[in-house]
Amino acid sequence: MVRASRETLMALGSYHNQAKVLVGNYLFADPFIPFTSILGGIFACKMVYDLTHMISNFYFKSYANLNKLQQVDWNNRGLSTVHAIFITYMSLYFVFWSDLFSNQLNGIITFRSSPLSTFVLGISVGYFVADLGMIFWMYPSLGGMEYVIHHSLSGIAVAYSMFSGEGQFYTYMVLISEITTPEINMRWYLDTVGLKKSIAYLFNGMVIFIIWLVARVLLFAYFFYHVYKYYNQIIQMHLFGMLLVTLVPSALALMNLIWFWKIIKGLTKAIAKSRGKTFV
Template sequence: MAYSQKTGTSIGGSDMKEQMLWLSSVLGGILICVIVYHVTGAISSVCFKVYSKLQSVQKVEWNNRGFSTVHAFIVAVAALHLLLFSDLFKEDLGKGYIVDRRSTYSNTTFGISIGYFLSDLAMILWHYPALGGKEYMLHHGLSLYSIILALLSGQAHMYILMVLFSEITTPFVNLRWYLDVSGEKKSRIYVYNGIALFFGWLGARIILFIFFFRHMYDHFDQVKTIFPLGFYGLLTVPPLLALMNVFWFWKIVKGLIKTLSRSRHQN
């Protein structure tokens, strides 16, 4: 793995081989979404009776949530490995500023994620507002902006990976929707999933973001060396995403309270 030691203030310096890796990763991300979308539909039509009873737009969302779940697993595992199990961001190894460290692995992860967000955003716009409203468009737009800047500049990879790890909550969100349209809102698995979503969201989208901002504060001398567009983006985009996470967390809490109350009355 090659580590970036840039401390400059402009985007650039990538060679043709690296640019081809970026492009192939983005296209690979899009291809994964297309394949999983169709595979999800094919498998669901055979394994789940409820699938054939869904409206056409619900089938689109069902398949769409299939590839969003796969993307969540891919980027969460990659982020976890890079952040905790690799030596890429260890501070005591003398590899230069943490904000300037990157690898082929992190570049590839970002490219795949860009491919996913482009695919999902295109579907949201095409079927608007059936697959999501303005808040989803804002979330995807901010995510694309941040990931693309990190990929092109080779900076702030650690922080973007932290944000991408928060996608680990997506499978719980999708499972809740699947159970809802399948008429399983009163089932035990719906309750257990709601509890898992609560703790997952609390850990990955609330506590992790607190650590994120604390890490930025402790390393602000390094953060200031990021090129201007990336620096100001890092100061504005994560706080906006954090506010959205808090808003959605409040809705999750209210939904969980309602679900637990209904379950207790049934018992």
Template structure:
């Protein structure tokens, strides 16, 4: 017990209290971004879309919530693609173990994302289950836990960004709901969106996760250098999300087959 207590004290002193301005400020920025995106979605939709005013109150709330999630998805997808595939920060061998690298930019971006997941979780709990059932709550809790750990400790940020690339599918999912809600389920746009969503999901939530597991295998000695809780998150969170992604992917595939069959 004394050993666990000492490790906890070191974790709090060396990580949670170090450079706290950036994490907490970035989370606040994420919450404010959500508020702005929600209000902007409400304003633009009410002025430009006649179908928006005919929606029920809960539908309008979900509409604006999905606008908010799309704004976050665009932001974090761009930052994740940059950190994983463009920047050499995580691939410079002189920087030390890849699992222990962090920068002000990477930490700030994760904080913005944490602010979104925190805001969305609060809305889910407040209106449960109107904005998503148990699987969505579990998805957000796992994501928020992993992001918060990587943000505060600076550990496992590369793998966190790899997982966050999966947010690239969110705008397509939201667009599907928008089209369905406004009575455009039989339109060509709905079909095109479904096809694009299928391939985006396959690339970002299936194939990329397989690459992530392969990367963890190649750098397993560096993964072992993480704190015990970080090691646990690096193995469990992507695995749990991958299982959920496969289940949702099968539903998307089934829905796409059904939609194409109706078009023939």
């Protein structure tokens, strides 16, 4: 009995070591990282979408009352929320905590990358591919042309940074703005289940205003300041990469300002309506 247990443990240990070798030699081997990470991202999107459907159907009574299109939108927003949490955490790690882009290291910051940073970007590319596919499939129910433009620009920029290894620092800085996605999705959830007039809906709107201001307005201002400060390094990138670092964030920043103005108008309107009313 004891001998059998030891043999079982040894066998498990052997499989574990083989798995580590497989991951080290293939999954995180430089030539395979972009492809395995993109496929992994698409697979993860499918898994999260299905889990969102299963969990929502089991725990939320209002989910069963939604029509088919609303359920697809509900599941898709669950998927985008999970991606946003993941990529925001990893982006904050690489930009502020990791030594990869630290000033203590020598070398041009626009050409720094690592297997992990490349793999994480591949996961995000997989998400953009999967989400764009759903947007086109259900167009325009899951988002209009502005979402197509936003996802296309973001996906191309992230993919180039992943494949080339250029500008990953700036790519992660822009991806921090995904922190606003969970709050935007929560706004839709509250509206869909009939809580648009609740205190939670108003509070969520205030959170959206604050986080959007920080992550999509002030952060982009700092982004352009950093680009200006290290422009001598940016001009050493390939022309396409240099354009992606300058033009794509500029387009996204313009869209962010337009949406921010809409957020301000919507929040002002909601606060005005809330005066003298009792929330449910």
